[in-house]
Amino acid sequence: MFQDPSGNRIAQWRDVTPQQGIVDLSLPLSAEPALGTYAIEAQGTRHSFSMEEYVLPKFEVTLELPPVVTVLDKILLLRVCGRYTYGKPVLGKVQASLCREEQPVYHGYHLHAKRTGALCTELTGQTDSNGCFSREVGTAPFNLTQSGYRMSLQAKASLVEEGTGVELNATKSCDIVSEIATVTFEDADNTYRAGIPYTGKMLLKAAGGSALKNEKLQLFVSYGDVRQNQTFLTDESGRASFELDTSGWTGRVTLRGHFKQVDRSSVFGRVSPSYLDAHRNLEPFYSKSQSFLKIRWLGGVLPCDQAQQLQVDYIIAREVLGNESRSLDFIFLVVAKGAIARILHKGLDLREGAGLKGSFSVELPFGADLAPAATVLGYTVLPNGEMAADSARLHVAKCFPNKQQPPKPQPFNQWGLVPE
Structure with missing residues (x-):
C-alpha cells in the first residue's frame, strides 16, 4: 500500500508473488507531485520518505588550501571565493577558521605534554572585486612538529552575501606531512x-x-x-x-x-x-659469452609523423665469432596493436680492426599505425647459436592515418621554371 502526504491511498498491489524472495515494484509519479512525507506499508512493515522541492543555490562557495603542508612550512595560503551560477563574483563578508584537532587518546595511552584542545586560528574579511578572500596564515599556532594532534588541518568558511544576508558554507582539509x-x-x-x-x-x-x-x-x-x-x-x-x-x-x-x-x-x-x-x-643480465645488446630508451611521447633514431649499444665476444665471421646482422621488430608493423635491419662489419664493442643507430619511421604505443625487439644470432637481444617500449602521439608531410618546395631557375 502506498499513501501520499494527506494519508490518501494512491496505489495498492495485491497477490504479489516474489521471485527468489524479492518483489520489484514501481509507481510513476506525476510531473508535480504533492510535497511532504509518503508512506509504504507491506505485511505490517512501514517505511516513509520525504518529497521536497530542490532549489538550486544562486551562488557557491569554494575553499582552497595547499594539497599538503610540511612540518617545516612557515606559512600557508587560505582562499575563499564566491561565484554566482552565471559566473559573477559574490561580494560579502567571510568568516573562516583553521584548526588542528587533538588526536583521540586511547585507553592506557597518555602523553606527558598537557594539551588544551584544538589549535585554531580565526580569520575574517571581505571578498575583493574577484569575489575572493585570501590570507597567508602562519603555521606557528598549530605546532606542526608536536605529536598528540591529528596530522591534518581542518578549515571551515562561511560567506554572507552583501545586501541579502544569504549565507553559504564550505569545508576543506589538508594533510600535514613530515616527508619534505x-x-x-x-x-x-x-x-x-x-x-x-x-x-x-x-x-x-x-x-x-x-x-x-x-x-x-x-x-x-x-x-x-x-x-x-x-x-x-x-x-x-x-x-x-x-x-x-x-x-x-x-x-x-x-x-x-x-x-x-x-x-x-x-x-x-x-x-x-x-x-x-x-x-x-x-x-x-646473463649471457654465457658475455655478449650483449642494449636499446637506449627514447623518452617522452614521440611524434607519429617524424622518424626517430634508435641508439643501440653492443658488446660481442670475439671467441663466439670464430675466424671466418666478417659481418653480423641485427634485426629489429616493431610490434604495435598485436602485430609486427616494422622490420628493420642493420649489418655490422667485423673486418679486422673493427671494434666488437660500440654503438650504432637505426632509423625508425613512425606513423599512425604505431600509436599510441609500440615495442621494439632487437636481436642478433651469434655463430655459436647464442642470441643477444633487448627490447624497448615507445610511447607515440596519436595522429590521423592520412596526415601527410607538406611537399617540399621545388627549386626554380632564373626563368621561373622548374628544371627537369
Missing part, C-alpha cells in the same frame, strides 16, 4: 649488462608534488667492496640524468639516490622532517 622531498628513479632497468653504460634518471619532488629544480642530488653506487659517489644537478623538470660505466661491475649492484641528510636523533612528542631516498638493486 622524495627522490625516485625513472627509466632505470632492474638489470645491467657489464660493459654497456647503465642509464637512468633521478626525479626530485616536493611533498606537494611539485618538481624541485637546480638542486644537488647524490648517486651512490655499491658492489662488492666498491663504493662510488657522484653529484648531479636537477633540471627544470626536477630530473637529473646519469650514465654509469659498468665495465667493473660484478654481482648485485645497489643504487641509492640521495637529496639531504636529516638529524636522526628523535625527541619524544616531536615529529621530525625526513627526505626519502631512492633505492634500486640491479642484477647482472
Whole structure:
C-alpha cells in the first residue's frame, strides 16, 4: 500500500508473488507531485520518505588550501571565493577558521605534554572585486612538529552575501606531512649488462608534488667492496640524468639516490622532517659469452609523423665469432596493436680492426599505425647459436592515418621554371 502526504491511498498491489524472495515494484509519479512525507506499508512493515522541492543555490562557495603542508612550512595560503551560477563574483563578508584537532587518546595511552584542545586560528574579511578572500596564515599556532594532534588541518568558511544576508558554507582539509622531498628513479632497468653504460634518471619532488629544480642530488653506487659517489644537478623538470660505466661491475649492484641528510636523533612528542631516498638493486643480465645488446630508451611521447633514431649499444665476444665471421646482422621488430608493423635491419662489419664493442643507430619511421604505443625487439644470432637481444617500449602521439608531410618546395631557375 502506498499513501501520499494527506494519508490518501494512491496505489495498492495485491497477490504479489516474489521471485527468489524479492518483489520489484514501481509507481510513476506525476510531473508535480504533492510535497511532504509518503508512506509504504507491506505485511505490517512501514517505511516513509520525504518529497521536497530542490532549489538550486544562486551562488557557491569554494575553499582552497595547499594539497599538503610540511612540518617545516612557515606559512600557508587560505582562499575563499564566491561565484554566482552565471559566473559573477559574490561580494560579502567571510568568516573562516583553521584548526588542528587533538588526536583521540586511547585507553592506557597518555602523553606527558598537557594539551588544551584544538589549535585554531580565526580569520575574517571581505571578498575583493574577484569575489575572493585570501590570507597567508602562519603555521606557528598549530605546532606542526608536536605529536598528540591529528596530522591534518581542518578549515571551515562561511560567506554572507552583501545586501541579502544569504549565507553559504564550505569545508576543506589538508594533510600535514613530515616527508619534505622524495627522490625516485625513472627509466632505470632492474638489470645491467657489464660493459654497456647503465642509464637512468633521478626525479626530485616536493611533498606537494611539485618538481624541485637546480638542486644537488647524490648517486651512490655499491658492489662488492666498491663504493662510488657522484653529484648531479636537477633540471627544470626536477630530473637529473646519469650514465654509469659498468665495465667493473660484478654481482648485485645497489643504487641509492640521495637529496639531504636529516638529524636522526628523535625527541619524544616531536615529529621530525625526513627526505626519502631512492633505492634500486640491479642484477647482472646473463649471457654465457658475455655478449650483449642494449636499446637506449627514447623518452617522452614521440611524434607519429617524424622518424626517430634508435641508439643501440653492443658488446660481442670475439671467441663466439670464430675466424671466418666478417659481418653480423641485427634485426629489429616493431610490434604495435598485436602485430609486427616494422622490420628493420642493420649489418655490422667485423673486418679486422673493427671494434666488437660500440654503438650504432637505426632509423625508425613512425606513423599512425604505431600509436599510441609500440615495442621494439632487437636481436642478433651469434655463430655459436647464442642470441643477444633487448627490447624497448615507445610511447607515440596519436595522429590521423592520412596526415601527410607538406611537399617540399621545388627549386626554380632564373626563368621561373622548374628544371627537369
